[in-house]
Amino acid sequence: MTDRARTEAGNAEAGGEPAGTTVHAPAHPGLTAAEVAQRVAEGEVNDVPVRSSRSTAEIIRANVFTRFNAIIGVLFVIILIVGPLQDGLFGFVIVANTGIGIVQELRAKKTLDNLAVIGEARPTVRRDGVRARIPTAGVVLDDVIELGPGDKVVVDGEVLETDGLEIDESLLTGEADPVVKKPGEPVMSGSFVVAGGGAFTATKVGRQAYAAQLAEEASRFTLVHSELRSGISRILKYVTWMMIPTALGLILSHLLTLGLPADEAIRRMVAGIVPMIPEGLVLLTSVAFAIGVVRLGRQQCLVQELPAIEGLARVDVVCLDKTGTLTEGGMDVSALRVIGSASGGLEESGDGAERSEREDAYIERVLGALGASDPRPNASLQAIIDAYPADGGWRCTQSLPFSSARKYSGASLDDADGARTTWLLGAPDVLLPAGDHRLADIDDLNAQGLRVLLLARAERELDDPEVARGVRPTALVVLEQRLRTEAPDTLRYFAEQGVRAKVISGDNAVSVGAVAGKLGLPGSHAPVDARSLPARAEAMATALDRGAVFGRVTPQQKRDMVAALQSRGHTVAMTGDGVNDVLALKDADIGVAMGSGSEATRAVAQIVLLNNSFAALPSVVAEGRRVIGNITRVATLFLTKTVYSVLLAILVACCRIPYPYLPRHLTLLSTLTIGVPAFFLALAPNKERARPHFVRRVMRYAIPSGIITGLAAFATYLLARAHYSGPGALSAETSAATLTLFLTAMWVLAIIARPYTWWRIALVLAMGLGFLIVLVTPWLQDFFDLRLVGTTMPWAAVAVAAVAAVLLEITWREVDRRFPA
Template identity: 25%
Template sequence: MIQAIHNVVPGRARYRVEKLYRCKELKEHLEFHLSQQLGIISTSANILTGNILVLFELNLSTDRVKELVAEIEQNYSPKIAVNHQKLNSNLQQKSDDWYALDIDTVLAELQTSDTGLTQVVAHKNLQKYGTNTLPETATRSELRILLEQFQSLPVGLLCIAAGLSVATGGLADAAVIMGVVGINAAIGYITESQSEKIIHSLKSRDRPLTSVLRDRQIVEINTAEIVPGDILVLKAGNYVAADARLIATENLSIDESALTGESLPVSKSTASLIAADISLGDRINMAYKGTLVLGGQGLGVVVATGKFTEIGKIQAMISQTPVQTTPLARQLDEVGSQLVMLASGVCTLVFAAGWLRGYGLLQMLKTSISLAVAAVPEGLPTIATTILALGIQDMRKHKVLVRSLNAVEALGAVQKICLDKTGTITKNQMSVVEIHTDTKLSLVDGDLNIIADACTLKLIQVAVLCNESVVTRDCHGEYVVTGSATENALVYMAIAAGIDVLALREQYPLVDTKPRAENRNYMRMLRRGSLDALSSVSTQHQHQQHFAVKGSPGEVLDLCHWRLNDGARVPLTAAERLAIALENDRMAGKALRVLGVAYGYESTELVWLGLIGMADPVRHGVKNLIGQFHQAGIDTVMITGDQTPTAYAIGKELQLSRNDQIQILDAQDLVNVDREALQALCDKVDIFARISPVNKLQIVQALQAVGKVVAMTGDGINDAPALKSANVGVAMGTGTDAAREVADIILEDNNLATMIVAVSQGRTIYNNIRKAVHFLLATNLSEIIVMAIATAGGFGQPLNALQLLWLNLVTDIFPALALALEPAEPDVLQTPPRSPDESIIKASDFQRILFESTILSGSTLAAYAYGVTRYGIGLRASTIAFMSLTLGQLLHALSCRTERSIIENIPANQYLNLALAGSMTLQFVVLAPGLRDLLKLAPLDGWDLIVIAGSALFPLVVNESTKQFHGTQL
């Protein structure tokens, strides 16, 4: 049976379908087939109530719509019979357009009343719907952090090399290789686990108790036990515990910035909203879980709890959002893959050549494995891990917490930074920025002590007397101000002007308050005392009663017949009214929240004092930071829940666009845009306004789809999905737990300017890792060439397996690590970010690496040939080759410092000097009697040492002299 309940508005009607109750299949059947009917705009069925809401064109009658519903319902034949009485008692909550329903309908559908649920019904609902708790965001355990240290291809190659060494009896080789892997894992684990602990220490806790109506009484219950149908008691200073449809309000204002990104508080009402698809920020008859009541009071009937709230849906979106890998991680894996191919090819070639020349199968197998070990740069994972760990430690000194090792480097690769406005670009607190009195304009910078104008001072004092903020002093004598953001801003303005707020209010006690109402957008307070004496703050007690008024400039101005002129009252002319209206429009055009202020006697018209302009101020240094990002070739995009005029004004102030032509897009413009068009749009837009959490995620993913490396900043739960999806998520330290849990970087002191430091450090780290990788590949390739040519040519084996391993340890780790600690290049922030598709080692780099390796190998083979000629194939010749190659590789580290010649004036690198001195010392120590037997070395004479020195210096001279011809870029 289909029963018409009522017409909500023309073109919108609600029907009850008995079979629909708790039947998901019928719900889907009705919604799909009704939407296909001509004239039907949209449908929304509710399996909790059995109701279906139909939005239709006005040329259809409600009777015809009812007939369509009945016909489609009769055609429904479920494939599986459903026993409606035996469904799971933990019934899922269905979100509905509660804002579109009148209060009586909402209460009826939730089977409650404005006096609240009984304890018995509340207990049943708790069993049915579950607790009002959000699932915990998955965090990285200690074990997971440890295992992640082994999840890279270079580390995997080291493990394979160790396994091959064990298979051929090289236990010592395997032990040393796994020692390197262990050191690498320990450094990464300790650094990342420390960051995780600090981040978790910032986590806040929900308020455990919430006031509700139960059995007609106001009681405090555990927040987790709130259920649909409960009546929430909303008071200033409390967080909303669940999503609720408001049923009673009294000057209720709520800060929804954590959910919507809207910086201004939202004034709430109970009237039904008839428009379809109203955004969260415009649902003024709803209160949502996690938002803060700033002023007034109200009652709301709970319509959703736990994971079914708007915050719960966002948290579910977070869990479904994939995490992006960083450019460095991908590129190091690419280098590892290239090494596998190179090592496999060379080892196969050497094995085949040696076997064909008559060497034993086992001997050639060991030689090939030694070459494979030589091809893998044991120092690469340790170098990358250590330098990133040092970067994290350095950033921690700047109050920047970095969750993972690759996050700082990834920020250095960022091409687009998406900046959340509220709480990130701005402070998320209202401040007075302009005062207009008696045709005078005062720009406020936070210090009003210089103001001596009597009219301005009177305006400030009246704004404090017409104010609901509670003002007290703490034990240190400091003011403590509690109230809405707007009211608090006026009090802080007075404090900055040197006014004793408590003494002022005591001198002019409150008699009566007439708050704002739906048809009166201003507040009026009746005070006892002579307001004409305010400018001098007379100590004489006055018994007259006068009004202090503030609110909508237009409405307040209509009440005024006088103005002040040099402290004297004069009639307010029509021309002056027009001038005030134009000034109001000018201030509103700058996205300021403007209040008109007036005062007057109880029995006379009001005296106009002036206008106060307020805004959520931009954080200090952000404009300069935007300029630095642009200089570094990084595009900046602002994403906000604010209205378009407000967003545009801030974007213009910050000069967000690099070409001074700001492109702004409203969320409504994204509704019917397909994926390809969205990707094209996002890369050209500077500001996105009225944006929802889903929109933020779409914008970040659209930018990534066109190949951009994206950073996202934010502090609210509405930012969390985008923070997680971005290549680098940056959260404010005072932001929500959800934002911090998914971010890669947390700015503990909310100082956004630190990001440019991170960008600089990230770029420097990447450039230095490139230098280290270049050095490692050139030196390791030279070992392969030496072994391959000597073996294939029948000249024996210049180096044994243990010598190869020693080479990799002495010449790889310490010099390469020192290269990774090179000072920043002077122009690191004047160059555009690198392309994410660019390999860490480009094709031109490989050409240069091959040339350098050939010179190193040729010089070593020449020294080896000298040894073979003088001593024959054996330990003496092998020792000469070993010393020549080792020292040549160490000196090659100097050449890898810069693409310019090392004789030019470049900053000193003390780390490299120490590394080379230490490595060379170790190299000569192993020649000492008793130690040289470990590596199977022989003593050397003076001529041998001269040959070795010449062989080591020759590659450095050749490589340095040819840099200008190769034009390599390290």
């Protein structure tokens, strides 16, 4: 424990000097300006690059040097050698797509980096005896760094001063219990303060710090580790396996069996391979995520890990901490009540019935001194400080900081006459014995949504583990909480979207239930005291499924509750702003922290609401659903093309006939039926609820659609081979087969574009118009080698496409029937 001088010095930093106190210089003044400059010159700086996004070089490298860009690049070079240039159009499309991906991700990087600066942890250091908040990267070796509740330890160091300093190292060691630190003991970067305060000197900075590399990796903006992206990667792996034997089969059949010239055989082989590659799928996924990040950034929502957008869209249970989430951080003292020794009831302050004005003033002085004893008061204590400022006549000799696990704080005080007393301030149902007759009256106050703290006089010393035992209750402090105006609408949104909200708080369960009831949360009428919850995960999960409001939850219980819900297959999001939420935020599928919350919560959360607005969560959910729903749509388009390309390659090899298409034909079809429409569909609004098993759901539609489309195109090709003969027959056959393939693929697009809106209809019609322009424009006919000959075969091609469209409709409806959403 520290002396009063150090505590008062901490008060000056925390928000001004309490009335009547004398602020002394800190015991350890820190480095001088000259010493800081010397260490900077010697490179002894905390130079670990903490960033929220990949570097520009990484973005360019990740978008350019991909497996399929390499394959397509090789095929493009081959076409440039054998010619003509129009058969190499697919190469220019890849260049354009890659450029779009780079530009969009750079936009997202700029947005994220700007937001990251706003949300960056700024530790308090002492230099030349003056306190200053500086960026994490500005810390140098031997800096003296102050710590308070919720602060993250940014570098390794050695403790200099403590004031009940308790540090949680569970994120590093896995040990759940906080560690009480004493001067001379080490602290590790990556840990955080759960109670008390103090100061330490930096002994290792930069990459030498224990958790530097871990922190750098954890804070990076990533594009991996999501069901969406892992599913796409699995699909691409299967496609790669199919490409090599297909390419060999095509080239050998065209060269050896059909005896085509080498350049013609190569062009037909390339035409069979290129459409197998869903080259735009990865690009559109990255673009959709990047644009989502930019949109959320405009709402001051920092996405520290990209898959968090997707993850929150899949959430079906959201656990909400009451303080700072459903309520604003500040509180107001609404009443001070004495506990009468005769009747035991609760009577208003100042009514003269049970105490004199002198007693009133005495209790107010005690509260003022308790407030002054904590250099970093929480919201409850700050309200008391505002209502009862210290008068300077009392001196704190020992303090016990508030802890979420204890549920109370305390101090030993010397009054103006030198008499020493020890006081505790905390939860009545923790400090009073079970069954105490006063608790019923306190419950009445809690039922009104008020927060109640008990001021009690302790008979034991503060460092006694059982200091709260046998205390003498003195007064109740009644606090009124400020509800967030946006909370009811947000809770209503979650209910409408099928997301169950669970309020998990350390406060009294009845009080939490009353607050939740005012906000319209279903199930708030039956709050549960977490102290009565079973310890076993299975039994706890059952209780959590039944209840909606839980009070008196310890930090470890919050973590256990998240794990219990996950054991039932739930995707869990956790919101919070205090150190008591850190463990649960870390273990939840998605952690959401408030920008005004502690450094520790912001460090472990995937999403930080910099404007502290709970109302931003629906926007994040909506962005995630837009990304998942739309990528599922466009993935079906891309994989339908992959399936029919593989099928066509197998059929022509088995039938020993030339591949019907040139690369230019499939580039045109891919652009009109997939590339351009997919770009618009990927960015469109989409409110469909995210569902699991991405690959399975996509392939249910893509495989039958691809088979029907491929068989329809091949049937028209066979009819055209029987119909046409003589010079130019192959071109006519290809043109007829291209017409059927385009019309069938357009029908797949028309199905995927549902439900129709004016712009979706316009998009489909515009793609059809584009193909019609190619068919009627002479120079485009020559460029793409597309010319419909006669009337019989073109109309036959249309008829085959019509039959395929009917089969597609039947198939999609059957899949919908068998696998409903």
